[in-house]
Amino acid sequence: MRALLNTALAALLAATTLLAGCERPPVDTVQRGYRGTGMELVYNPRTAVIVAESNQAPPVTEAASPDGPKAGQIYKNLQLLGHLSIGEFTRQMAAITAWIAPQEGCNYCHNPENLGDDSKYTKVVARRMIQMTQHINADWKPHVAATGVTCYTCHRGKAVPANVWFAPEPPRANANFIGDKAGQNTPLKVVGLSSLPYDPFGPYLLGAQTIGVGGATALPSDHVASIVHTEQTYGLMMHLSNSLGVNCTYCHNTRNFKEWDGAPPQRTTAWHGIRMTRDLNNQYIVPLTAAFPAARLGPTGDVAKVNCATCHQGVYKPLYGAPMAKDYPALLAPAAPSDGLPPPVAEARRSVLYFGVDTPVLEGEQAKGLDLLVATMATDRQAKARISGYHSAAGNVEHNHELAKQRAFTVRDAMLAAGVPEARVILAKPAQTAANLSGEDPEARRVEVVIEK
Ligand code: HEC
Ligand code: HEC
Ligand code: HEC
Numbered sequence: 001m002r003a004l005l006n007t008a009l010a011a012l013l014a015a016t017t018l019l020a021g022c023e024r025p026p027v028d029t030v031q032r033g034y035r036g037t038g039m040e041l042v043y044n045p046r047t048a049v050i051v052a053e054s055n056q057a058p059p060v061t062e063a064a065s066p067d068g069p070k071a072g073q074i075y076k077n078l079q080l081l082g083h084l085s086i087g088e089f090t091r092q093m094a095a096i097t098a099w100i101a102p103q104e105g106c107n108y109c110h111n112p113e114n115l116g117d118d119s120k121y122t123k124v125v126a127r128r129m130i131q132m133t134q135h136i137n138a139d140w141k142p143h144v145a146a147t148g149v150t151c152y153t154c155h156r157g158k159a160v161p162a163n164v165w166f167a168p169e170p171p172r173a174n175a176n177f178i179g180d181k182a183g184q185n186t187p188l189k190v191v192g193l194s195s196l197p198y199d200p201f202g203p204y205l206l207g208a209q210t211i212g213v214g215g216a217t218a219l220p221s222d223h224v225a226s227i228v229h230t231e232q233t234y235g236l237m238m239h240l241s242n243s244l245g246v247n248c249t250y251c252h253n254t255r256n257f258k259e260w261d262g263a264p265p266q267r268t269t270a271w272h273g274i275r276m277t278r279d280l281n282n283q284y285i286v287p288l289t290a291a292f293p294a295a296r297l298g299p300t301g302d303v304a305k306v307n308c309a310t311c312h313q314g315v316y317k318p319l320y321g322a323p324m325a326k327d328y329p330a331l332l333a334p335a336a337p338s339d340g341l342p343p344p345v346a347e348a349r350r351s352v353l354y355f356g357v358d359t360p361v362l363e364g365e366q367a368k369g370l371d372l373l374v375a376t377m378a379t380d381r382q383a384k385a386r387i388s389g390y391h392s393a394a395g396n397v398e399h400n401h402e403l404a405k406q407r408a409f410t411v412r413d414a415m416l417a418a419g420v421p422e423a424r425v426i427l428a429k430p431a432q433t434a435a436n437l438s439g440e441d442p443e444a445r446r447v448e449v450v451i452e453k
């Protein structure tokens with residue numbers, strides 16, 4: 001009897017779980033293709049209202065006067081926005097604050113003692129994000145058209161966008177006889193709680209694995225189709241549909257998913273979207289990994305990355321296609337030389353990292369300083385780093401020289417590991433200084449890095 005009851009309960013539970021994926025009627029449909037082709041968009045008017053509310057563009061502040069002195073003539077550390085008038089620059093900073101850190105304000109990125117200082121990682125990241133936004137608007141028009149994006153498109157008033165992805169932890173090896181599940185049966189929201197592979201992003205939005213379920217040739221020669229690839233493709237397609245709040249028919253004539261003929265033009269836009277997202281992750285987001293504190297990284301130590309939902313957030317065009325970018329010309333494209341950008345500040349920046357007694361390893365705050373330096377080098381494509389190691393006077397001279405060299409190597413290796421080309425990392429003989437003569441001096445155990453343009 002008890003067993004029977006348990007079975008009944010389990011069945012009831014299973015049924016509720018299955019139905020939880022369905023939506024309560026009534027749902028509406030909109031015809032999107034020739035009649036009889038079944039190309040209809042199904043939507044739920046109740047969830048549509050909620051999605052619409054959270055996808056309104058914020059108010060645009062009035063444009064500032066382009067006249068007067070340029071920001072770069074007043075402020076000393078502008079690498080991107082120096083060509084704006086003071087008025088435009090201030091308006092842009094205010095907008096960025098409202099988009100990223102409305103509660104924390106300017107100090108979320110700035111050291112209030114010195115706004116030109118780059119010691120907060122958020123400022124280093126924000127500078128690279130400005131470049132990324134300019135790149136999206138200038139070079140990815142086949143996807144974003146004239147609508148474009150601003151920081152708000154992804155951030156919506158939050159420092160970390162609501163939709164980002166990390167590489168999942170690989171599932172634990174099975175002690176029983178199930179063997180390799182090929183990533184299956186680990187139901188996650190990103191694949192619609194289905195049994196599709198648990199990582200639909202890595203292969204396509206970071207890697208460039210071919211998307212497809214069938215071969216291009218009659219015989220199995222050079223095609224990629226396999227059960228694993230097919231399931232991964234469907235996992236990605238679930239994400240595409242969810243991110244845009246649409247059905248498969250928004251992009252496909254479902255008579256034949258592979259066929260481009262008869263597919264709506266949105267599929268072409270989506271094709272560019274996949275390439276754009278991959279480009280953003282590889283060129284901008286991943287190289288910033290070292291800049292982020294550990295608390296911002298995923299279970300495998302990777303940075304939070306972009307997918308379709310980062311911008312779209314459940315609607316077919318982010319913010320229903322509100323053309324926000326045109327009101328912020330600084331974000332439309334990088335400054336051209338003709339914009340009167342003052343030449344970059346000629347004076348080199350100097351950073352010093354301090355080491356413990358008799359060690360070439362950086363710890364605590366100093367290790368964080370190294371990460372920031374590495375991120376600055378990885379993102380500033382012209383900069384060269386000139387690295388010199390020093391030691392204190394206490395102890396054996398020979399050993400100390402070696403130690404100073406090892407300290408310089410620590411910094412150099414971190415830069416090379418972050419992908420900075422060797423030609424931009426220069427080891428320089430340290431200048432002899434007085435500090436080297438006065439015993440165990442914490443100021444002496446250091447590496448000096450001069451960043452030159
Ligand atoms: C999300 C990060 C972020 C926030 C918030 C922010 N800024 Fe900035 N700020 C930057 C970045 C990045 C730069 C450097 C831009 C460049 O290199 O062209 C900068 C540069 C500046 C500079 C130039 C400093 C110098 O000496 O070179 C000033 C002044 C400034 N910001 C003021 C403000 C004010 C005022 C606020 C608040 C209303 C603010 N910022 C909020 C990221 C931010
Ligand atoms: C395509 C989407 C996208 C756009 C556009 C975008 N960002 Fe980001 N941003 C991200 C992602 C993804 C992260 C990584 C999340 C994290 O911090 O872990 C991030 C992180 C940041 C951070 C670090 C926040 C923190 O607390 O860790 C700052 C600051 C930032 N962005 C500023 C900006 C600024 C300023 C702009 C506009 C010039 C901008 N972003 C545009 C996607 C975007
Ligand atoms: C936002 C547009 C969009 C949506 C929604 C979408 N797809 Fe796709 N789909 C594409 C694009 C673009 C490609 C081609 C990708 C490429 O080659 O880079 C594709 C490729 C495919 C393929 C591979 C065909 C081949 O060449 O073998 C299949 C299968 C597929 N989609 C199924 C689906 C299913 C099922 C859904 C609904 C769950 C769906 N798609 C939703 C845009 C979309």
Ligand code: HEC
Nearest residue numbers: 143144145147148240266269270273274308311316317321
């Ligand atoms: C950097 C932000 C951003 C990311 C990331 C992004 N999109 Fe878009 N997408 C946009 C913008 C902005 C538009 C509006 C362009 C316009 O007005 O025509 C758009 C438009 C589209 C459209 C056309 C909608 C229509 O009805 O015409 C499709 C389809 C689309 N995106 C699919 C995708 C897919 C799939 C991905 C992920 C692979 C993706 N997008 C990632 C910003 C983004």
